[in-house]
Amino acid sequence: MRFTVSVKKSGTTQQINIDLADMGATVRNLDNISAHINTQLEAAGVLTRFERVKIGEKDDSGVIPGNDFGLHVQGVLTEQVSFSAATSAPAIYIAGVSGIGDGSAGQLVRLTDLASGTPVTEFTRRIEAAPDVTETENDKGETKSTTETNPLTIKATAASSDGGVYVVGQTSSEIDGRIVKGETDLVLQKRDSTGKVIWTRTLGAAGDASGASIAVDASGNVVVSGSVTGTLGTTTNVGGSDSVVAKFNAAGVEQWLQRFGGTGDDRTTSVTLGSDGTVYVAGEAKSGFGNAAHAGGEWDGYVRAISDDGTALWTRRVGDTGDERAKAIAVADDGGLLVASEEDGRAVLRKYDSADGAGAAVWELDLGDLDGGRIGGLTVDGNDIYLAGAAGGAFAPTAPLSANAGGRDAMVVKIADGASASVGWTTFLGSDADDSAASVQVTGGKLYVAGKTTGSLPGSTLNGTRNGFVAELDGGTGALAWTTQISGRGGISEATGIAVDPTGDSILSKLGLPQGSLTYADTRVVTDRTSVRDGDFFYLSVDGGRRKKITIGASDSIRSLTFKINAALVLDGTADVRRSAEGDRLRITPKEGVTIELFSGTEGRDALVGLGIQPGAVFKKPSLLNETTTADAPKLFALELPSVMSLGTRDKAAAAVKALESAMSVIQRAYRDLVTPQSVKDLLTGSQKGKDGGTVPAYMQAQYANYAAGLARLSGGG
Template identity: 35%
Template sequence: MAAINNSYLLGLFGAGAGLGGLPSAAPAAKPKTQPTAPWSLDAKEKPSQSELLRSALSGRKLVNEENAVLDVKGASSSDYRKIFALYQGLTMLEALTTRAGERNVGRLESDQLSRRFASGMAEVTDFLASAQFDGVRIVQGVSASQSQSTAAVARDSSKYLTGPIHDGALTDEVAAFQGDVRFGVTVKTIAGSQTVAIDLAEMGSTPRTMDAVLEHINGKLEAAGVQTRIHRQMIEAEPRTVKVGDKTITLPAGPTRWGLTVSGTSAETISFVPAEARDSIQVVQGVGTKGGHEVLKFDPDGNPVAGAGGESFWVEGRSGVSNLPDGVETVRASAAGPDGSMWIVADVSAGSSTQPIKGQADVVLMKLDSAGNVVVSRALGAASKASGYAIAVDADGRVAVAGSVVGALVPGEAGASATTADSFVTVFDADGREQWTQRRGARAEDEATAVSFGADGRVYVAGRAKSAMPGALAVGGWDGYVQAFSESQIHSLAPIKATATGAAQFGTAGDDNVQAMTVDGDNLYTAGVENGAFVLRHFRVGPTGAPELLSVRNLGASSGGEIAGLAVANGRLIVSGATGNGALNAGQVANAHAGGQDAFVASLSTDLTASGADRLTYYGGEGDDTAADVKVHDGKVWLTGVSDRPVGAKKDDPTRGYLARLDAQTGQVEWSQSWTAAEGQAKPLALTVSSGGASVLDRLGLPQGEIDQSDSKALVDATAVRAGDRFYVQNPATGRQTAVTIEAKDTLQSLARKIELASGRHLKVTIKTDRDYLTGMDGDTRVTSGGVQRLSITSADGRAGAVLIPGEGGRDALAGLGLTPGFIGKSADDKKKTFGVNLSPLLNLSGAEAIAKSKDQVQLAIKAMRDAYRALSPEASKPPVTGQAPAYLQAQLANYQAALARLTG
């Protein structure tokens, strides 16, 4: 059948037919109500992608109202001019992302594109922060009726949940309860303290089932007048998935598992004290190919058995395993706490569900109790990027973290570079509360790679720098350096102030570094690679803390290896690492080099002079062995790393981890173990040795020491914000912006009041409680709080709402609080429509994935400009036509339908 010509039908029945066959008059042209949009087909000037790119790179303003062309004047001319200017700037940003994603872009051009994109993003943000619109509302961020912070503060809790200790029926005897199980429960109240002794041997011949043991324990607590109780907690097993080739197979859920719950009261502080304890070793490792990290706990002098449900990849001597939170990229350093706990410094690319980070990457200090639970988590609060390289714990419990930071760190500090890394050191008290931070950088790049506490209370930092550090002179290339900091405090309630008291810079004309440092009295030692060789340096620390060089010793070519540890023990200097050099200049060889790269331990004189007592021990197989971390404890050397990997192995080839204890003087290997992990990938990163950290409590999933029931509620402790960070609240009625600045004492409650006042009472801010917040780990449950609290922001009753605007670059508090900038209020029935330009300050052109994400976000912002333009149209404000059509239109429609019926049969 021939196609129906619509024009024929229109000629027969069209509404445009004139009376009596006479042609009708042409309709009058409608008057133009909106200026022609720059994206319209009718626009006179539409620059090409290459022209937009040239304009973007020319250095001129991207957002320029003077360049906006309006061919219609009217009441909304100002709004149109701003929208067109924003559109112009955004299309130039899009052109930058397009070019950055092409293949033929060199490094220099890529850097240029990245810098211009960053400055253009800042320009758009600044423009939106100050622009005033009449007919629409355009904000940086989103438009929502409610905003809730992702950052959360833990509520005080008297509940502690362990991981699983038993699987199977409750009538079965529990393996963890068998044998000699003795410990004490210390209870502190305002009336004093008492310790309740628990000894399961007192149960006699009664089978040690879950309920029988808990009845015995709780009976002891009740008899002592203690309110705290220990209950069982069911942990439901979930189906697991495994990948076999290209297929994913779902395995059935295992048996139900059971853990323990310690339920206390706010009036009692609970501590668990083992009757007997041994040294424990904790190893942090990367596992699998998906970026997971876990902590293995070893009890080498005990006789631990595999945990409930059969721990994956269990090896003899291992007493526990726990997972680190998602978002951890790597862990480079760890240190033992005095109570069997473990402090680690982690690099994170994303914050946890309750602690978002402000920039692209940050450093987080974490404390794990002896049971493997994360009980403290403190984000450094870097505005852009930070990396953590070193950690130290002082005898008084203070913790020092050192590394590098790009961009702002301390609000208001001078000299912060947006592109160049600087060294930083931060000191926390024993509870993880920040005491002070120092950023001491050279003009070129530098980074802190080692940190130690001195006996005089000073903090010593070592690292490398490409130019002169403050108070020192450059040698050439990358140099090693040492800095000293002293503390002062006007009175007990005043802030602690850190002052740099001395510095030394050293090395060769080539590239040099410091990879380890230790302080012994007034002696300070460094070890690193200088011009390709292992070099030790001995400094004397003067009264002011300034280091004075006394001696140097060259151990020979590093052969691609690194220093992993440095310590003074039993009057000897113990230096360790890994190397392919089988003939280091470090004394008599106790164990020979086995091939490839081996770990090594050298015992040397503390004055660095060669002597007959010097000993060198190599540890490894024919393949490549690494020394990821080394600790010296009670004169013994503990090493961990990758074991005997075939030379030339590929990245995804199987990798085994190892842990070994050596006698540095005799070279004897006293204890060793190796293991694998998920997907054949076990990559140890750091280790700690805890005195008395292993006990029967490990079997029960209970921690040694006091259960912390009240972590800090200060926002500077619980979130990534720092004192001095801020954001702005814009009153929609007046357009006035009021700063909300974070103070050291601020809590969620005080911040809520600040926001309401800054909005002129247009916003209502409440504290929302998420009850029973848990952290799940492969079916295990490890938590230390009974819930978290967050900010919830809505418009106040009968009010229009308000706009949240990010703070200045480097001190934006919204990012650290996990609050999205933009308009908060009712919009469905609002005469003024709101449009959000949701361009995250973290957008960048650093890689293919980042470029694609940036382009997508910019294109969404461009669409928002087009939507805002349509919202300003007079037609958009007209109410929609409703009701029944006129009779003549109904008659025309009937004629159309009849004609179509005749033609189609």
């Protein structure tokens, strides 16, 4: 029960070893464990501290329901804290979808204690898009809110060496403050080993974008691939749906983005990384592009190589004149490139020289008719290659170790790599219903397969209508060790990706502490924190004057954006930053009597939509009070009602009546004050003078003369 807290400050890293055995006979509860850890940290001169806290989301009353508690790390910005365990075992993450239709969302499940044969679900996280909330008012003035959910789909996952886990997919609505500019957008999210969100990113597509695959290098850089339509920053819309590949560093900062394809539809299906950082993308296209001409059929498979800095190296076509789709790609143990494709319903595996985009395949292996199935995933362990997917009973590269159970079953094929390829074994994993594998990973000689089933797999039971599943097989023999089925919202789920963390199961996970470094805050750069892209813009105008263009730069924060806005406003208003738990917020305040209008940028490059700001006018009304008044605060009227009133006796009742009459009088004065125009108030109080000076009209002079003559006669008569 030992782990290490590493604290880096002033360029020096301290390793503070924590051993719970040193607690002796002290009860191992969270309070005592926190105290033990804090004693070690204090002795090392570290300011970071641990404490027990209640875990969960606050309800409407601000209270966290339930009785779940965990450890909370109180860090300081001058200390970078990370955790590592002395001993560990593998943990796996299963990503996929929970629910169906507009109510569907992403799902991430973490399993530990794999060696026991009955894995433990450490957590399940639902990854949701923001709902649409509509307020309507009836004829009585009553307001009603209607909430409509929006779908979000997770397609793939990958673990990183820093203890984090990535998921990629697509969202139809805002997620974690990232506004969707078009219909859908690719979403990439990083979480720590406890399931907590570290950061979320979207591409900022103005049309549709979706994520299909993901790969992570040893430094935590992550590459995602998918497809896109419509405007995306400064990229060129080639035609139809285009393939898209983007690289982010471990902090979520985009390093580069490539969009490519032909005049027809094309999309990526899988991505992998070479040891030198080269990105290899597999996909399918309806037209030729690069140096790969369209050979015929509806689809051609393709492979594209991109350098570590985002430069396109080569593109090759996969397959022949039929209908071919490259579905999975992996780097072989010797650096060669393995590509699995579906070709006229057959599964074909090829190996290429990764440095050459034109030469013939090193070897080609036709695995046979998939019998209505498909290819799901591809992984490598030394010279062993594992291909997973789904197939009918006619699929038989070898006599299966476990026979097809009926219909379409999940399948795994082991292939030996060499001068040529040979099939080691084939096995099916299925029920009497429909089953398929979507992803496969290997570690320590153990093979982990994830997918979906509408039945009960061996050793498991269907919970609902459709379940995601994960299974462990022996990588050498293909023998099934265990299966686990995972349900979802409404009894519907599926697993689309699996990731293995070789050291993920340790005392850290038992204590609810993350592996690797703690992240205290996300970046403040606008293009990282929102769906705004470098070069997006909007306009502002003061009192109907000339529109001034405000352009968002690659390194702009909300603070630097206020400088640009203030330069355009000059003395007509101010823009400033408001800090909040959700991040920095932009506030624009006009000068009194000034109207500031905000206008959208051109379609696809509008910054307002990415910032979550509606175009329109901002206006500050001038004060109705005179210039000597120091504030525009409304006049206060105190009712002065006693805190307790009683009708128990005649005297108390009389006192209550008097208090209520006094309060009614105050309410009447308040009403008169509210409905009386300010100009009338000024005349009544004498604070506004009448007109003086000028010429008296002739009729008034005549009236005055008559009045004067009459008074004279009356005086004379007296």
